[in-house]
Amino acid sequence: MKTLKALGLAIATLTAAQASGVYAEQTLNIGFTGPLSGGAALYGENTLSGLRMAVEDTNEAGGIKIGDETYKVNLISLDDKYSPSQAATNAKRLVKESKAAAVFVPHTGGVFALQDFNVADDFLIMAYTSVPSVTEQGNPLTVRIPPEFTGYVDAFSDYALKHYGKKLGIAGATHEYAKIWTDMMTKAWEEKGGEIVESNPMDYNKSTDFYTGVSRVIASNPDVMFVGGASEPTGLVMQQARQLGFPGGFIVMDQAKLDEIAAVTGGLDLLEGAIGVVPLSEYEGEAAKAFVERYKEAHGKVPGSEAAYNYLAFHALAKAMELAGSTDPQQVRAKMAEAISALDPKYNLYSIQGLTDKGGFITPTTMAVVEGGKIVRKEIK
Structure with a gap:
């Protein structure tokens, strides 16, 4: 042995x-x-x-x-x-x-x-x-x-460009995983004919107040916002974006889950137009x-x-x-x-x-x- x-x-x-x-x-x-x-x-x-x-x-x-x-x-x-x-x-x-x-x-x-x-x-x-x-x-x-996540980047971008518009504002997180996602999203979005109108990543792990960072992104008048880190802070970012008047769609990095985000935002109403991975709760197996x-x-x-x-x-x-x-x-x-x-x-x-x-x-x-x-x-x- x-x-x-x-x-x-x-x-x-x-x-x-x-x-x-x-x-x-x-x-x-x-x-x-x-x-x-x-x-x-x-x-x-x-x-x-x-x-x-x-x-x-x-x-x-x-x-x-x-x-x-x-x-x-x-x-x-x-x-x-x-x-x-x-x-x-x-x-x-x-x-x-x-x-x-x-x-x-x-x-x-x-x-x-x-x-x-x-x-x-x-x-x-x-x-x-x-x-x-x-x-x-x-x-x-x-x-x-x-x-x-390569498949997510392409699929999410294609859907958002078709349904929401070409202007993307980036309000993702700053940890290593989010940086790699942001780089790939930026490249894919521009290659598909879209425009990055603002990029302002934020530290999702140390803050609960994202108004300043979100306001900067919204000021660029994006059609879509790219967001995402862990589900809880991602929910706060999306909630604050809606409170500041953002009416567009969201591309949600796969680390965050739509059903968990909904628990933060008080339901799915504020998440209308959000694109993300399919939560396990939606699986039929x-x-x-x-x-x-x-x-x-x-x-x-x-x-x-x-x-x-x-x-x-x-x-x-x-x-x-x-x-x-x-x-x-x-x-x-x-x-x-x-x-x-x-x-x-x-x-x-x-x-x-x-x-x-x-x-x-x-x-x-x-x-x-x-x-x-x-x-x-x-x-x-």
């Missing part, structure tokens, strides 16, 4: 159990670093809630069978306040002190920071970010969980419906994609470990595509179709628009 260090396992041994001659239960540590305080705390907690549910499922079913041993899972979560440098510090701690077999990270800056050393330190990054470059750059121990009901019972609200995708991803990770008969990161990564194919349908909430050669989940791109006070799913051509 491999050494504990190679396996990344923490064996929990109780003194009382030793004294009685009973072997203690073996435990597999899985790490999480994400924003659990500050403006993106809700986003981080939503991500973590999905992981917790998946871990509970696994432990209630008896644990993960790895080779000849079965392990219960211990999820260790650390707050990084959306800071890439703190995410890196947390990951070092999770791997070196807790021997975490994998680390889940829900923000692009954090993923990039961990990629500087994850191969050398020999751990798997489970990356909740739709930025293509996190896998395209070829890091062999990174798995990208959500779909690439039995697995998605069952998860939504379970989540609502446990948390008192409808789950967002952060919870659902990470719930799915943990079960895929557990299956890959079982198939590999090991928690060795390279062996687990090599079994990830097979694990997705072998995943119990009740866990595959988004009908993941496979894994790219470079480690990204293959998922259908979706689009929804708020029309007549409802979230309406649209076909992407």
Whole structure:
């Protein structure tokens, strides 16, 4: 059997159990670093809630069978306040002190920071970010969980240009993920014949009053506003835009979810004309419906994609470990595509179709628009 260090396992041994001659239960540590305080705390907690549910499922079913041993899972979560440098510090701690077999990270800056050393330190990054470059750059121990956002940029731009107008005002966030989205949106919008009339990104994580920044964008008289960070501050930005008289459409970055934004704005009325990803609550599949009901019972609200995708991803990770008969990161990564194919349908909430050669989940791109006070799913051509 491999050494504990190679396996990344923490064996929990109780003194009382030793004294009685009973072997203690073996435990597999899985790490999480994400924003659990500050403006993106809700986003981080939503991500973590999905992981917790998946871990509970696994432990209630008896644990993960790895080779000849079965392990219960211990999820260790650390707050990084959306800071890439703190995410890196947390990951070092999770791997070196807790021997975490994998680390889940829900923000692009954090993923990039961990990629500087994850191969050398020999751990798997489970990356909740739709930025293509996190896998395209070829890091062999990174798995990208959500779909690439490239398809969203094109589809959202095409719809907005056709239905709302050519003048775009940018009022997105300032974190790394939002910057990449903004760059791609700017390029796509202009290539499609649109005009950027103002660009004034704002720090969504440190402010709750966006009137000054939003006013500057609205003064340029845009037909459409590009907004987006975590759902809660994005809702405040959109609400304040309406209060300042903006009548146009919104393009909403995929990190923010229309149903969660509606909870901030007091309903969908203020979101008329908003374009975003299809919320899980609008999915018709039995697995998605069952998860939504379970989540609502446990948390008192409808789950967002952060919870659902990470719930799915943990079960895929557990299956890959079982198939590999090991928690060795390279062996687990090599079994990830097979694990997705072998995943119990009740866990595959988004009908993941496979894994790219470079480690990204293959998922259908979706689009929804708020029309007549409802979230309406649209076909992407």
